[in-house]
Amino acid sequence: MNKETGTSYYYRVAQTIRGRINSGQYPPDFIIPPSHKLSEEFGVSNITIQKAMDLLVREGCIVRQRGVGTRVKKSSNTLVVRQISAKNFWDWYEVYEARGKQAVEVLEIAETVCPDFVRNILSLPADEDTVIKVRRIMKLDSQPLAYIFNYFSASLFGKSVYRKFNKMRFVKILLTEKNLPAIRIDQKVEATIADMDLAGNLQIRFGDPLFLVEYIYRLTDGTPLAITHTYHRGDRSVLKDTVVIDADSVK
Numbered sequence: 001m002n003k004e005t006g007t008s009y010y011y012r013v014a015q016t017i018r019g020r021i022n023s024g025q026y027p028p029d030f031i032i033p034p035s036h037k038l039s040e041e042f043g044v045s046n047i048t049i050q051k052a053m054d055l056l057v058r059e060g061c062i063v064r065q066r067g068v069g070t071r072v073k074k075s076s077n078t079l080v081v082r083q084i085s086a087k088n089f090w091d092w093y094e095v096y097e098a099r100g101k102q103a104v105e106v107l108e109i110a111e112t113v114c115p116d117f118v119r120n121i122l123s124l125p126a127d128e129d130t131v132i133k134v135r136r137i138m139k140l141d142s143q144p145l146a147y148i149f150n151y152f153s154a155s156l157f158g159k160s161v162y163r164k165f166n167k168m169r170f171v172k173i174l175l176t177e178k179n180l181p182a183i184r185i186d187q188k189v190e191a192t193i194a195d196m197d198l199a200g201n202l203q204i205r206f207g208d209p210l211f212l213v214e215y216i217y218r219l220t221d222g223t224p225l226a227i228t229h230t231y232h233r234g235d236r237s238v239l240k241d242t243v244v245i246d247a248d249s250v251k
Contacts (some may be wrong), residue, residue, distance in 0.1 A: 009044050010051035012196055013205045016042075017052065019195035021061055021072055023149075023229075024115020032062060032070040042196070104148075106166045107135040107201075111154060118151045121216055122224045128153065134165055138200060144202045145236050152226035170228055174217055178225075186216040191234075198231055209234030 017038075021027045033041075035049045042049070053070060056062045062071050114124060114131045126129070134150040150170055157177055164173055175183060190212045199206045211232040217225045 009042075010048045010055065011036070013042050013044065013049060013052035014055045014205070015193070016197055017056060018059075018061055019197060021075075024117050026072050026114055027113070028072050028074040030072045031068065031073065034069065054217075062250065097221075103139050103142075104166050105137045107137060109134050109162050109165065115151075118227055121227055122151075122153065124153060130154065132156075134162075136165060145233055147198060147201050147231040150226060150230040152230075156225060163207035170226070171217065180219070182220055183225075184218040184220050184222070186218065188214040190214075192229075202231070202233055204233060204235070211237055219246060 005234060007229065017032070032038075032053075035046050035053070038049045039046050053062065053064075057064065060073060061075075062070050063073050110133055111130045112133045114129055118124070118131055119128075122131075131151050132154050134148075136146060136148040136150075137144050138146040150165075158171075161177055167251070171183065171185070174180065192210050192212045194202060194204055194206055194208045194210055196206055198204075198210065201210065202210075211234060213228075213230045213232065215228040215230075217228070219225065
C-alpha cells in the first residue's frame with residue numbers, strides 16, 4: 001500500500017498500463033514487456049506486477065498466450081458522448097499567460113508507431129505506419145499545469161517547423177505554416193485520473209483528477225489534419241460558463 005495515496009502499488013501499475021493501452025502507446029496485439037522488465041521500470045516486485053497483470057486480464061484489457069507472452073486485446077468498449085454547453089477549454093491558454101510566467105517545454109518530437117485511434121481519426125493510409133508525436137509540458141511559474149500530446153503525419157510539416165513548438169500554439173503553427181484563413185476544431189472533454197506516467201510529468205500524485213481535452217484540427221471542409229490531447233491538472237483548472245435559458249424552452 002502506498003501511504004501517500006492509499007492506493008495499492010499493483011493497482012497503480014495496472015492503471016498506468018491501462019493508460020498506455022488507452023492512449024495507443026500499447027496498441028492492440030502489442031506484446032507487453034515481460035514481468036522482470038516491468039518490475040525494473042516501476043521499482044516493484046514481480047509479485048506486484050503479476051497482481052497488476054491479473055487485474056488487467058480480468059478486466060479484459062490483456063490476454064496471456066503461452067509461448068507468446070501477454071498481448072493487448074482489441075477493445076470492445078463504447079463511450080456515451082454527451083454534448084456540453086460550456087464554451088470550451090481554449091481560453092485556459094490565455095488564463096495561464098495572464099496569471100504569471102507561462103512557458104511551454106518541449107519534451108520530445110519523434111516519429112513513432114501510429115496508434116490506431118490516430119490512424120482512424122486522421123484517415124491515414126494503411127501503409128503509413130508512423131506519425132510524429134510531440135510531447136510538451138505547459139508551466140505556470142515553473143509548475144506543470146498541463147501535459148500536451150500532438151499527433152500528425154510527417155508530411156504535414158517540414159522538420160524546420162519543429163523548433164516553433166516551444167514558442168507557438170499548435171493551431172497558430174497550423175494556420176501560418178499551411179497558409180489557412182480558417183480552421184475547424186472538434187473538441188471533447190473527459191474526466192480521468194493520473195497514472196504513473198502522467199503523475200510523474202505533472203508532478204502530482206497517482207490517482208489525482210485530470211481533465212483530458214481532445215482537439216481534432218480540420219480544414220473547414222472537415223478534412224482532418226492533426227490531433228492534440230491535453231491533460232489539465234484537475235486541482236488547478238476550472239471550467240466556467242454562463243448559460244441563458246429561455247423559459248419557453250423548459251418543459
